[in-house]
Amino acid sequence: MPYSPESLQAFVEAAALGSFSAAARRLRKTQSTVSTAIAHLEADLGMVLFDRSGRYPQLTDAGRQVLGHAQEILAADARxxxxxxxxxAPVEPRLTVVFSDVYQLDPAQRVLQRFAEAFPEIELEWLDAEGRDVLELVDAGRAGLGLLPRQAQYPDALVAQPLAHHSELAVYVASEHPLAQAGVRAAAQLARHRQVRLSAQ
Structure with a gap:
């Protein structure tokens, strides 16, 4: 049977607030409009949703069962x-981002949660890469967005934008290593020791 979203909204608000007049204020409508919308919904469904014998309307057994379905329909309509x-709008259905391995997601994954809440219909692919590999993936079109430490040069086809993001790195050495005794001067002494680096070249 046909029923309007307005009737469902009036029903859900009245059930939540326990009053037709309160639902009317929430929806910025007159009480008679809300009452009529609910009456039409009851007629469409062929059942009584509210017991109106008391001072405030009370959901009937049927009304309580219908309420969950009405909420689901309204949520689906909003989506x-x-x-x-x-x-x-010019919004892509899928976004691929590539992050330098310098940056790590927080354990609670709040970034991903906020993205899902803001863009529930957009599929997100998250890639990790090392150093300038991030630029190569974006330059090749494999990713649409990349995040990496500031570089001296960027490919001409890419647009670089600095972000106010702070990332910390820590250096760990064995207890018997000479740097373990250097204390706060350890960073200045790193160049004197052998370095093993990963390189994509």
Missing amino acids: LQQLSVRLS
């Missing part, structure tokens, strides 16, 4: 509207 906006 569909969000999707239609994104599809009509």
Whole structure:
């Protein structure tokens, strides 16, 4: 049977607030409009959703069962509207980002959670790479966005934008290593010791 989103919204708000007048204030409508919308929904469904015999309307057994379904329909309608906006706007359905291995996600993955909340319809692919490999992946079109430490030069086809992001690195040495006794001067003495580096060259 056909029923309008307005009728479902009026029903859900009235059930949540326990009052047709309170639902009307929340929806910025008149009480008679809300009452009529709920009455139409009851007629469409062929059941009574509220017991109106008391001072405040109370959900009937049928109303309590219908409530969950109504909330699901409204949530799906909201998601569909969000999707239609994104599809009509120049927003890609999939985003690939590549991060230098210098940067690590926080254990709670709050960045990913915030992205999912803001863009629930966009598929996110997360890549890790070393140093200038990040630039090569973006330059080749494999990723749309990359994050890496500041470089002396960037490929001409790429646009680089500095970010206010702070990253810390730590150096660990064996207890018997000479640097272990250097204390705060250890960083200045690193150049005197053999370095083993990973390189994509």
